[in-house]
Amino acid sequence: MRSGARRSTGRTRPRNPWFPFGTGEGAPVRLLCLPHAGAGAAVYRAWARGLPGTIAACPVEPPGRGTRSSEQPLTSAVEIARQLAPEVLATVRPPYAIFGHSTGALCAFEVVREIRRLGAPLPVHLYVAGRRPPSMPMMRTELAGLPADELAVVLRRLGGTPEELLADPFLLELIQPLLVADFHVNEMYRYRAEPPLPIPITAFASTEDHFAEPGQVAGWQRETTDRYAQLVFNGGHFAIFDNSPTVLGRIAADLEP
Numbered sequence: 001m002r003s004g005a006r007r008s009t010g011r012t013r014p015r016n017p018w019f020p021f022g023t024g025e026g027a028p029v030r031l032l033c034l035p036h037a038g039a040g041a042a043v044y045r046a047w048a049r050g051l052p053g054t055i056a057a058c059p060v061e062p063p064g065r066g067t068r069s070s071e072q073p074l075t076s077a078v079e080i081a082r083q084l085a086p087e088v089l090a091t092v093r094p095p096y097a098i099f100g101h102s103t104g105a106l107c108a109f110e111v112v113r114e115i116r117r118l119g120a121p122l123p124v125h126l127y128v129a130g131r132r133p134p135s136m137p138m139m140r141t142e143l144a145g146l147p148a149d150e151l152a153v154v155l156r157r158l159g160g161t162p163e164e165l166l167a168d169p170f171l172l173e174l175i176q177p178l179l180v181a182d183f184h185v186n187e188m189y190r191y192r193a194e195p196p197l198p199i200p201i202t203a204f205a206s207t208e209d210h211f212a213e214p215g216q217v218a219g220w221q222r223e224t225t226d227r228y229a230q231l232v233f234n235g236g237h238f239a240i241f242d243n244s245p246t247v248l249g250r251i252a253a254d255l256e257p
Contacts, residue, residue, distance in 0.1 A: 016087060016091050017061060017067065017068055018060055018061055018062075018084060018087045018091075019041075019058055019059075019060065019061070019087075019091065019092075020041050020059070020061045020066065020067045021041060021045065021048075021057075021058065021059055022056075022058065023056075023058050023091055023092050023093070024056020024057070024058050025093060026056070027053065027054060027055060027056035028054050028055075028095075028257045029054060029055045029056070029095050029096065029097070029124075029255045029256070029257060030055070030056045030058050030092055030093070030095075030096035030097070031047075031051065031055055031056065031057050031058060031096070031097050031098075031099055031251060031255065032058045032060055032088065032092065032096060032097070032098045032099065032108075032123075033047065033057060033058065033059045033060060033099045033100070033104075034060045034062075034098070034099065034100035034101070034104030034105070034107050034108045034111075035059070035060070035062070035065075035101065035103075035104050036101045036102035036103050036104050036130065036182075036238075037102060037103045037179060037182035037183055037185075037186060038065075038161075038175055038178055038179045038182055039065065040059075040061050040062075040065035040066030040067075040068075041059035041060060041061040041066055041067075042059070042066055043059070043241075044057055044059040045059060046244075047059075047244065047248060050244055050245060050248040051248050051251070051252055052252050052256060054255075054256050054257055055251070055252060055255050055256065058092070058096075060084070060104075062074060062080055062084075062107075064177075064178050064181060065178055073177070073178050073181035073182065074181065074185070075181045075184045075185055075188075076184075076185060076188075076189075077103075077106045077107045077109075077110045077185050077186075077189050078110055078114075078189075080107045080110070080111075080185065081107060081110035081111045081113070081114040082114060084107075084111050084114075085111050085114035085115050085118060085120075086118070088111065088115065089115065089118065089120050094121055094123075094124075095123075095124045095255075096123050096124070097123050097124050097125040097126070097127065097251070097254075097255055098111060098112060098123050098125075098126055098127065099127040099128075099129070099251070100127070100128055100129070100131070101128075101129045101130050101131075101240060102129070102130040102131050102186065102211075102212075102237065103131070103182050103183075103185050103186040105128035105129060105130065105131035106131055106134055106185070106186060106189060107185070108126060108127075108128065109126065109128065109134055109223070110134075112126055112197055112199070113194060113197070116197070122197070122198070122199050123199060124199065124200075124255070125199060125200050125201075125202065125254055125255065126197065126199055126200070126201045126202075126224075127201075127202050127203075127204070127251060128201065128202075128203050128204070128217075128220055129203065129204035129205075129240045129247075130204070130205075130206065130209055130211070130212050130237050130238070130239075130240065131186075131212050131217070132211070132212050132216045132217065132219065133216070133217070133219035133220045133222065133223060134189065134191050134223070135191045135193075135219065135222070135223075136216060136219055137191075138186055138187045138189070138211070139187070139211070140187050141154060141183050141187060143176065143179050143180045143183055146176075148169035148172040148173055149169070151172050151176060151179075152166040152167070152172060155172075155179075158211075158237055159236045159237050159238055195225075196222065196223050196224050196225045197223055197224050197225070197226070198224075198225050198226055199224065199226050200224065200226045200227045200228070200229075200254070201220055201221070201223060201224040201226070201228050201229075202228075202229045202230070202231070202250065202251075202254065203217050203218075203220045203228075203229070203230045203231075204217075204230075204231050204232075204233065204239075204240050204247060205217035205218075205230060205231070205232045205233070206232065206233050206234070206235045206236055206237065206239035206240075207232060207233070207234050207235065208234075208235060208236045208239075209235075209236055209237045209239070210237075211237060212237070214230070214232045217230060218230060231246070231247075231250060233246075
């Protein structure tokens, strides 16, 4: 090595725990993806392959799951937004959009409102799926204290949970605290009236989603002063994952530079 040449330290910038797969700095546009109850960032890992190279999928990892399983899960969408919004502003380069499914849709909405309260530039688009509008209360599902067999019945009715997990009482008891916290986020939310968001909202609904029927999902239109669009799939609560090529195609059409 020549005298004075810079020696590599081998150190890399530590990754933000909210974004375990990075924030897509090399792409022109980023899509932040918030997970549904009981899930973590990994549920969106495959979406990176379904988007064009101009759009980076950036899955979000809230506390209590995945790489943050040792942390206490949060029980309030407002608190999740209060913690996540500054991280977005500090580490995610604009332009970016936000997507959320079910509980994640509610949290995505609150994150955008928190960013607005902070006086920072807003995302260019909000995508929500499998969730009634925030102004419409959710039904209560009491998961705390349920024995494993009854918990399995509730999750089987919701759909989307692997059968091998439902058949394993030990694993069900292991994830129950996270599910209880996430359902609390979704069902105990109290809507606070604020001006509609000045960004487009696109909602995805499903014909057999009894927790967010298409007619109910249409209420998201009241949360924007910009354009609103709604796509309806055949299927249940997790139909967006069965129809991910269509979902990602729509997002790409909106966001491609």
